[in-house]
Amino acid sequence: MRSLHAGLLALFGLALAWPGLALLIAGGSPWYAAAAVVSLGCAWLLFRRNRGAAPVYALFLLISVGWALWESGADPWALLPRLGIPLLLGVPFLFALSAPRRVKHGAAALAALAVCVVAGGVAIRFVAVPARAAATAEASVAGDVSDDWLNYGNDPGGTRFSPLAQITPDNVERLAPAWRYRTGHSAGGRPLAFQVTPLAVGGRLFLCSGDNDVIALDGETGREIWRHRAGLDRRIVFVSACRGVAYHKRDGASGQCAARIIAPTMDARLLALDAETGRPCGDFGKGGTVDLREGLGPYEPGYYYVSSTPTVVGDRVVLGGMVLDGQHVGEPSGVVRAFDATTGNLSWAFDVGRPDRKGAPPAGERYTSGTPNSWAPMSVDPALGLIYLPTGNATPDYFGGQRRPFDDLYSSSVVALDIATGTVRWRFQTTHHDLWDYDVPAQPTLVDLDGVPALLQPTKRGEIFMLDRRTGKPLAPVEERPVPRSHVPGERASPTQPFSTGLPSFAGPRLREADMWGLTPIDQAWCRAAFRKARYEGPLTPPGLDRPSLVYPGYGGGMNWGGVAVDAARGLMLVNSNRFANTVQLLARDEADRRGIRPLSATSAGNAAGAVAQAGLPYAAEVKPLMSPLGVPCQQPPWGMISAVDLRSRKLLWSQPFGTGADSGPLGIASRLPLRIGVPNTGGAVLTRSGLAFIGATQDHYLRAFAIGSGRELWRARLPAGGQATPMTFRSPKSGRQFVVIAAGGHPGLTPGGLGDHVVAYALPRGER
Secondary structure (H helix, E strand, O other), X not given: OHHHHHHHHHHHHHHHHHHHHHHHHOOOOOHHHHHHHHHHHHHHHHHXXXXXXXXXXXXXXXXXXXHHHHHHOOOHHHHHHHHHHHHHHHHHHHOOOOOOHHHHHHHHHHHHHHHHHHHHHHHHHHOOOOOOOOOXXXXXXXXXXXXXXXXXXXXXXXXXXXXXXXXXXXXXXXXXXXXEEEOOOOOOOOOOOEOOOOEEEOOEEEEEOOOOOEEEEEOOOOOEEEEEOOOOOHHHOOOOOEOOOEEEEOOOOOOOOOEEEEEEOOOOEEEEEEOOOOOEOOOOEOOOEEEOOOOOOOOOOOOXXXXXXXXXXXXXXXXXXXXXXXXXXXXXXXXXXXXXXXXXXXXEEEOOOOOOOOOOOOOOOOOOOOOOOOOOOOEEEOOOOEEEEEOOOOOOOOOOOOOOHHHHHHOOEEEEEEOOOOOEEEEEEOOOOOOOOOOOOOOOEEEEEOOEEEEEEEOOOOOEEEEEOOOOOEOOOEEEEEOOOOOOOOOOOOOEEEEEOOOOOOOOOOOOHHHEOOOOHHHHHHHHHHHHHOEOOOOOOOOEOOOOEEEOOEOOEOOOOOOEEEEOOOOEEEEEEEXXXXXXXXXXXXXXXXXXXXXXXXOOOOOOOXXXXXXXXXXXXXXXXXXXXXXXXXXXXXXXXXXXXEOOOOEEEEEEEOOEEOOOOHHHOOOOEEEEOOOOEOOOEEEEOOOEEEEOOEOOOEXXXXXXXXXXXXEEEEOOOOOXXXXXXXXXXXXXXXXXXXXXXXXXXXXXXXXXXXXXXXXXOOOOO
């Protein structure tokens, strides 16, 4: 027993020695190096049968408990890597028969103290504490209550609010699976990201599969009514997602294609299909298809595609496109185009390089290459005649020395266009001269607050900007603050950036070395050393050449395409957000060439993970999540939060960690521990008039229902794969039942266990209202 104990202490000490020393050299905490020395010393004493090992280790534990509490408080997730293994290695000393009784009793008391501290922290974290309730009135909806879900965000303004109230906080616990549908994978058997929010029209659901097939289902039973196979060219898709289709019905029209489904594909086509039969609408483009490659000029296949739902407004279909990040100067244009919903003819184009030219480029010309794009869903205010675009970066992302004035004018912004003409009415920039991949990823959310037409814009930065949607002027204060300077030759980083000071920030607190985490002291020391070696001077630290820069929140947000959901009557906004960092380091062109970093192509094998070529610039870039050697975030949990904001007071109503570690863990192995740690999440929520919020999104495979006013989790259901999609709700005209539907498709790199192709519907038992 003594030899085994000594061997474990020696093994721990040896494993901790190098990262502990590296951290000490980097100017970090000396505890890890000291812990390695003590462990090795006690192992030597045990091998020598020296009774001094127990008191030495007991003193070490006493100092360690004090240090851990001083540095991190009683948070159990903070104490775990600091004290977990040292406590376990101290247990055998309690049973060492040769140890003096006073030593055993002292060691036992120290161990008991540490265990009590950890247990108390766990209790505080995991025992439910009632959240503060919202002091707002019950919702009321004027006019008819819609049974359908007609747009990606339900209404044109993207609130993702439903006036249905059959499912309530009192009966939601009785929700049960009503049906399940699987799309299958027709593209060579390889599953693709399936993040769709279905539409509900007259009892039918319309959706797209991961490989862009368009499907109509019976909303009551999940039975497939029709399926249009898109014939997606999978050879050219690097990154893929299908998040939804659009619905258009011509006023007064009847017959074939009077109502049609408008669907984009990832190989740059726009389809129009008869909503009744799924057959192509022959009057739209060429045989039901518009080629979105027209006007873009030659480009590498797969560099341009449409990932978000097109926006239908009147008789127009408006869409932007996703442009592959970071490959080279002169990638496809980020042009936003409007097409006639009946004929497919181009109505107007918004090209930031030629804003006055509304038509297609003349023969021999193209839309301006490499301009900021708009890949996220758009929102519409028909009364104001405006459509609101969230924009991304000019390519490439991490060096802006070559950017043109119009690139810097429109990148990472909200831009309001006239629906009729595509003319810019106003713009608001959320990040100046973006060097961090902080493109605006979420649908602008339109809501009237006390009679004022407002726009809420979530961002990857974790900031939410509240603007007057008539003018783009801030309704909640925005402050320009100085940010760290760039030292890269040829760069011209902005000296200030806008911060939304009138609403809560979801960026998380400024990082410290003590916030670095791990499952053990070994990987925690590694993460702390990585933090010390990186450049981090707070938010918006720019990329550099000599060492990695820490970007927090990382390129996944903050908030991402899931956006926010708003109950306007209650004046509440639900926000799910992330807290994890990534690093960015620029590489001189000769170094990039030596390492074989080049732009991706449909036929090349690709680069090392995280390497982007940025060809045509002096620098490539290496972009990595800040992860420990065990494959978990280097930051202390929570990594994901769910929160509610009272929009009238502009105060945080409640906030809590979101999701458990059941389906994630070290080295991608699910831990199966249902502890609420707060995990990375992607997707959005739907709110209902009864005061419920339904959301999947988390790494663990659950759909949850929360009470929007208090944050109390009222119900959850296990999904067959990760729910990385935004759910929707509708009422079936056949039975009158309200259904909640979510796509369970998972997310590459976020949800272990592979992707899925499931659509799952929940409802109350038949006859129960």
